[in-house]
Amino acid sequence: MYDLVVVGAGPAGSRLARRFADRGENVVVLERGEVGVPLACSGHVSGDVWNFLPDGARDELIGNEIRGARFHVGDSSYEFYRDETVSYAIDRVGMDRILADEARDAGATLQQNTPVVGVDESDDGVTVRTDGGKTYDAKLVAGCDGPRSTVRDEVGLPEPDELLQGVLGFADEGDANDDDLVDVYVDVPDFFGWRIPRGDCVEYGSASSGSPREELEDVAGVDVSSFDRVCAGQIPIGSPTRTATDRCFLVGDSAAQTKPFTGGGIVYGMTSADIAARHVNPDSPGTLGVYDRAWRDELGREMYLGSIIRKAYALPRPVQRAVMTAFEGEINVHMDRPTTLLNRSTARRVVRNVLGV
């Protein structure tokens, strides 16, 4: 019997497997396809991501360093920036592979091309069934299987509040591939569109509850059919009220551990994996409830403030312009921690911008 079956080898699953294997637990990771593919993510992350990766990964993964963002509201644009790097466009497929290698090196077994189709909980443990008819018995199962989690459905845990559709594509724009500002198009209904200079190309993307591809073409003035590559995925927003049962817990997108104002979930998912590794003991399933509370304690405030920022996307255009004007300029905010918006230098800037002094 395994101590832990991890379903899904994305960032959350591989990080969780590595942390459990590090402390000597017997872990198997079941991945539906191959690690990292197909790509459905921009890989735009804060420097916090380096806390989860080995030395040397930076040089391998960084495509471009970003200093800020240019927000577009109708025909107007507003810049928010720092003098230093605030975020990175990284090779997301490469990152997933490194994380999976780390899990394997720590002693976890990785089974690729192994889709999980069923989970049966009992008083003594859990049985995980795969497409090929094989079963895995374990003390616990972790559903790290993304926004459309099979594990979540199988054990009857509630769904996230929303599932947005995301689309992205790549174009070669020559020297502009190396720009150091991302563009954000807030006119996409419900959410936003983006343009990320990645170093070797420029990525255009959009997410919404409607038709992100058409909306991106409208707001960014691009022809998606002319892009080199186009991919799509889903973004869960709004965590379910419960993320654990007696023998199962959810980590990452399956638990909608994402930033409500960007949909980014790489850092939050791995942060939650570390929280699970700190609290969950396979021999004491009651610790799953501790995990459910602990990750909300650590990320809940940021996610709540993030959901308030998200509401600003739906404000009438004149109000959006007034808010952008108040905040624009050099800004000292951490992209994963919206609470850092509440600082003195930002307050001083708002006062200066509003009063014009």
Ligand SMILES: Cc1cc2nc3c(=O)[nH]c(=O)nc-3n(C[C@H](O)[C@H](O)[C@H](O)COP(=O)(O)OP(=O)(O)OC[C@H]3O[C@@H](n4cnc5c(N)ncnc54)[C@H](O)[C@@H]3O)c2cc1C
């Ligand atoms: C268009 C788009 C752009 C994004 N851009 C960013 C960004 O710039 N920055 C950021 O931080 N986040 C971004 N995200 C979100 C980010 O991709 C996710 O938050 C992150 O991948 C979540 O990691 P995870 O490990 O929870 O899930 P995933 O990365 O989705 O991994 C889940 C794994 O489970 C596997 N799986 C699924 N079902 C099964 C099954 N039944 N059996 C076995 N395996 C299964 C999948 O194959 C996959 O490998 C973006 C998302 C989208 C859609």
